[in-house]
Amino acid sequence: MKNSVQIGPSDTISAFLLFFIVHGAQIGVGIHGFQRIIYQDAKQDAWISVILAGLATHIIAIFMLKTLEIYGSNDLYGIHQDIFGKWIGNFFNIIYISYCSVAFFAVLRNYIEVVQTWVFPDLNTWFLTVSLLLIVMYAFTGGLRVIVGVSFFSAVLSIWLFPMLAFPMKFIEPRSLLPILDSDFSEILKGVHSMTFTVIGFEILYVIYPFVKDKEKAKKHVHLGLFVTTLIYLAVMLVTLTYFSGAQLTKTIWATLTLFGVVKFPFIERIEYFVVCFWLLIILPNLCLFIWSAFRGAKRLVKVSANKFVWLFSLIIFGVSFMFKTRPQINTFNDYYSQVAFYIVFVYPILLYVLAVAKKKFKSHKEQIE
Amino acid sequence: MSEKKSELASTQQSSAIESDHTGSAVSDSTDEFIQSVRDAVHNTSDLVVKSIPPNLTLFYIDNLVDNQTLKQHVLKELLKYPFQSPQYMLSFLSIPQVKLEGETGKAVRAMMDGTVLIHVEGYTQVVLANIPTTESRALSAPEMESQVIGAQVAFNESLSTNISLIRRYIKNPNLCNENLEVGKQTKTSIAMIFIKGVASEEMVNTLRQRITDLETDSALDSSILEQMIDDNSLSIFPQMLLTERPDKLCAELLNGKLGLIVDGSSLAIVCPHTFLEFFQSQEDQNLRWQIATFVRLLRFSAVVLSVFLTPMYVAALTYHYEVIPQTLVVPLSESRALVPFPPLFEALLLEMIIELLREAGVRLPSKVGQTIGIVGGIVIGTAAVQAGITSNILIIIIALGALSSFTTPSYMMGNVIRLIRFPLILVAGLWGFYGIMLGFCCIMIELLRQSSLGSPYTAPFYPPRLIDWRDSLVRLPLPFTFKRPSNTRPEDKNKYEPEPINPENDEQKVT
Numbered sequence: 079m080k081n082s083v084q085i086g087p088s089d090t091i092s093a094f095l096l097f098f099i100v101h102g103a104q105i106g107v108g109i110h111g112f113q114r115i116i117y118q119d120a121k122q123d124a125w126i127s128v129i130l131a132g133l134a135t136h137i138i139a140i141f142m143l144k145t146l147e148i149y150g151s152n153d154l155y156g157i158h159q160d161i162f163g164k165w166i167g168n169f170f171n172i173i174y175i176s177y178c179s180v181a182f183f184a185v186l187r188n189y190i191e192v193v194q195t196w197v198f199p200d201l202n203t204w205f206l207t208v209s210l211l212l213i214v215m216y217a218f219t220g221g222l223r224v225i226v227g228v229s230f231f232s233a234v235l236s237i238w239l240f241p242m243l244a245f246p247m248k249f250i251e252p253r254s255l256l257p258i259l260d261s262d263f264s265e266i267l268k269g270v271h272s273m274t275f276t277v278i279g280f281e282i283l284y285v286i287y288p289f290v291k292d293k294e295k296a297k298k299h300v301h302l303g304l305f306v307t308t309l310i311y312l313a314v315m316l317v318t319l320t321y322f323s324g325a326q327l328t329k330t331i332w333a334t335l336t337l338f339g340v341v342k343f344p345f346i347e348r349i350e351y352f353v354v355c356f357w358l359l360i361i362l363p364n365l366c367l368f369i370w371s372a373f374r375g376a377k378r379l380v381k382v383s384a385n386k387f388v389w390l391f392s393l394i395i396f397g398v399s400f401m402f403k404t405r406p407q408i409n410t411f412n413d414y415y416s417q418v419a420f421y422i423v424f425v426y427p428i429l430l431y432v433l434a435v436a437k438k439k440f441k442s443h444k445e446q447i448e
Numbered sequence: 449m450s451e452k453k454s455e456l457a458s459t460q461q462s463s464a465i466e467s468d469h470t471g472s473a474v475s476d477s478t479d480e481f482i483q484s485v486r487d488a489v490h491n492t493s494d495l496v497v498k499s500i501p502p503n504l505t506l507f508y509i510d511n512l513v514d515n516q517t518l519k520q521h522v523l524k525e526l527l528k529y530p531f532q533s534p535q536y537m538l539s540f541l542s543i544p545q546v547k548l549e550g551e552t553g554k555a556v557r558a559m560m561d562g563t564v565l566i567h568v569e570g571y572t573q574v575v576l577a578n579i580p581t582t583e584s585r586a587l588s589a590p591e592m593e594s595q596v597i598g599a600q601v602a603f604n605e606s607l608s609t610n611i612s613l614i615r616r617y618i619k620n621p622n623l624c625n626e627n628l629e630v631g632k633q634t635k636t637s638i639a640m641i642f643i644k645g646v647a648s649e650e651m652v653n654t655l656r657q658r659i660t661d662l663e664t665d666s667a668l669d670s671s672i673l674e675q676m677i678d679d680n681s682l683s684i685f686p687q688m689l690l691t692e693r694p695d696k697l698c699a700e701l702l703n704g705k706l707g708l709i710v711d712g713s714s715l716a717i718v719c720p721h722t723f724l725e726f727f728q729s730q731e732d733q734n735l736r737w738q739i740a741t742f743v744r745l746l747r748f749s750a751v752v753l754s755v756f757l758t759p760m761y762v763a764a765l766t767y768h769y770e771v772i773p774q775t776l777v778v779p780l781s782e783s784r785a786l787v788p789f790p791p792l793f794e795a796l797l798l799e800m801i802i803e804l805l806r807e808a809g810v811r812l813p814s815k816v817g818q819t820i821g822i823v824g825g826i827v828i829g830t831a832a833v834q835a836g837i838t839s840n841i842l843i844i845i846i847a848l849g850a851l852s853s854f855t856t857p858s859y860m861m862g863n864v865i866r867l868i869r870f871p872l873i874l875v876a877g878l879w880g881f882y883g884i885m886l887g888f889c890c891i892m893i894e895l896l897r898q899s900s901l902g903s904p905y906t907a908p909f910y911p912p913r914l915i916d917w918r919d920s921l922v923r924l925p926l927p928f929t930f931k932r933p934s935n936t937r938p939e940d941k942n943k944y945e946p947e948p949i950n951p952e953n954d955e956q957k958v959t
Contacts, residue, residue, distance in 0.1 A: 220897040227896040355881035
């Protein structure tokens with residue numbers, strides 16, 4: 079297949095690491111406050127929406143992997159060029175690159191907002207942006223090996239956060255989940271739709287797949303990663319729904335962080351102050367993977383070195399970060415972004431798969447005739 | 449091959465000493481040869497030219513050759529059999545290292561290494577008899593890496609003694625010792641040691657290449673050589689281990705690593721080495737596994753404490769009073785009530801004092817070294833608090849951090865641990881927990897970016913190699929650790945064939 083990605087043996091990663099990549103790319107800023115948004119749609123059945131959204135990610139991942147398997151060792155950008163030809167393909171590539179950049183910005187801006195709201199109200203936006211961009215640059219210029227390493231350590235080092243859920247569990251009221259299935263199905267589906275912002279990230283598969291060494295094992299680890307993410311979301315959602323009352327939850331923007339406020343140790347309490355800062359480690363893989371997949375695409379369009387790209391990219395992000403200042407602005411941005419992301423992540427892969435199969439059939443048919 | 453290469457390279461880059469004589473053949477006339485040798489060493493006053501009539505002339509550098517051997521084995525024999533050709537001399541001189549040389553330059557260079565040149569009138573070849581003095585200090589107990597359980601011997605400054613120490617541990621013909629030479633001026637000899645069939649061929653080639661490619665004036669110590677040949681000389685983290693323990697070096701050789709010993713240096717280089725391995729001591733292998741595991745975990749938590757405790761204190765007291773529990777706030781604020789400085793300044797001041805004490809302790813002669821303890825303990829500790837410039841609690845925290853940093857077995861890594869605390873305290877004072885996380889991410893990425901002789905620095909955690917975890921943060925019983933670490937890419941992956949372990953079967957069962 080033409081356009082396929084050429085990779086040296088030192089750049090490949092083992093399939094085992096896909097677990098951490100998928101998991102690390104999914105969990106980011108969404109988990110801070112997804113409960114309220116889903117609750118508005120599905121009320122106490124919000125947890126069913128979480129499960130369904132998790133299922134949806136598995137189904138989409140199957141389509142993605144099937145599409146990639148047709149091409150063997152090629153990424154989304156090469157597939158676009160193959161299916162649509164050079165010009166239209168590149169147009170789609172530009173859209174996808176923009177999507178990655180917007181996703182990068184969404185993570186960055188939302189995190190900065192959380193830091194400013196919870197810990198440092200008077201720390202400048204530009205300072206936070208610059209410090210985050212510098213860290214990302216440092217990781218990005220280390221190459222894929224370092225980026226995947228960041229995803230790995232980010233997942234492993236934040237395991238301790240999960241058992242912290244036990245603290246609010248002392249105060250839960252399980253009966254607030256009843257009655258189950260009170261909301262009708264369309265409301266639950268609306269909740270699933272609202273989960274988009276929280277569960278996306280696994281579309282990184284489209285770009286990273288050619289770099290996987292033992293591709294036959296990829297499937298297992300991707301699905302395992304998705305499953306663990308869903309499990310974490312489900313646990314957080316269940317605790318939130320039972321800990322807060324409905325009216326309280328609709329007023330709590332960052333419910334997960336509020337939950338951390340209950341945690342108390344002999345030497346430290348109110349650990350949400352620390353957790354908000356610690357979240358830097360959790361969003362780092364998000365940022366690195368998005369900028370990396372944008373770079374892979376940009377490399378297809380124009381000859382650009384990693385260093386040049388990362389400086390240009392950071393400058394643009396830095397400039398754009400001045401445009402969003404208030405909470406309503408960011409909220410609107412998030413809404414628009416999740417709308418677009420829904421189509422790109424949840425609808426488009428199915429379409430692309432159909433096109434890829436059709437193209438393959440057409441090609442083999444043509445070869446038979448010849 | 450490589451020896452030839454390095455020799456060739458050094459001849460090409462010939463310095464002023466031998467530039468006139470390199471390649472020039474040995475003259476058959478005695479007078480001419482004397483002149484050419486004198487020119488080559490610029491008439492140095494310790495050159496001894498001794499004529500033995502009728503036709504022999506001896507050249508050597510005073511104090512470089514062993515006088516006893518010279519008298520008994522060279523002069524005596526030569527006087528017994530005069531009028532011999534150089535070829536015949538090879539057989540009757542009763543010393544082990546004798547050879548012929550036809551080039552003046554090479555002969556003169558050999559002379560610098562403790563060789564006697566014997567010139568015979570009328571022949572265009574000289575006999576080189578190597579009888580160097582063996583001046584070195586006696587073997588002593590290791591000082592930097594002392595251990596309770598284990599061999600009490602450290603390397604000294606003599607290359608040959610050090611190699612013999614290793615050969616005494618590993619009596620194996622596969623133990624290869626390759627001689628290399630570094631330094632245009634110093635011509636320091638370096639021994640590259642590895643076990644053939646265990647160490648990776650590729651790594652051996654890489655290391656040899658790095659050393660022969662070095663264009664440097666000198667390599668006076670192995671620590672200097674280490675900085676020149678490691679993967680990233682700009683990084684704060686050392687990528688090769690310096691050890692003074694022969695048993696440590698041998699254990700690492702058996703793991704498939706490579707060793708370098710530099711003549712005149714009492715520290716051997718071990719590579720490739722991972723970040724984690726810098727915190728493992730050879731004693732961990734000697735202790736029972738439960739104790740070794742406990743000590744290792746203690747050491748790793750000490751490192752984390754040492755790096756992050758003071759920054760946490762500074763961050764919490766400057767920005768995040770909320771995270772301190774009520775019961776802790778009272779003693780904290782009481783002890784800080786009289787302190788006029790902000791926490792950042794207070795912490796930096798005290799850390800600087802501790803570092804000063806450490807540096808002074810190293811520089812002072814051991815006789816006055818005890819004074820430092822008194823000055824540090826009484827003057828700084830008590831007086832500073834009474835004068836009200838620091839709080840009691842900070843002193844405890846800083847002392848804990850300093851103590852923890854000394855538990856690192858490698859001195860080089862201990863230094864790093866102490867140093868990276870300072871920028872972290874600074875960012876903690878400026879941006880609180882957020883600053884600490886920035887610093888932490890920086891350190892993590894920096895570690896991920898390093899490699900040691902081409903193999904990942906953060907192994908066995910990333911890339912994850914589960915089987916190597918058995919001997920990492922913990923140390924499982926020896927029967928479980930039969931694999932060599934895959935980080936060294938060993939040719940032979942197993943230390944031995946594992947056998948099923950169930951000791952109960954051999955013991956009497958309770959009936």
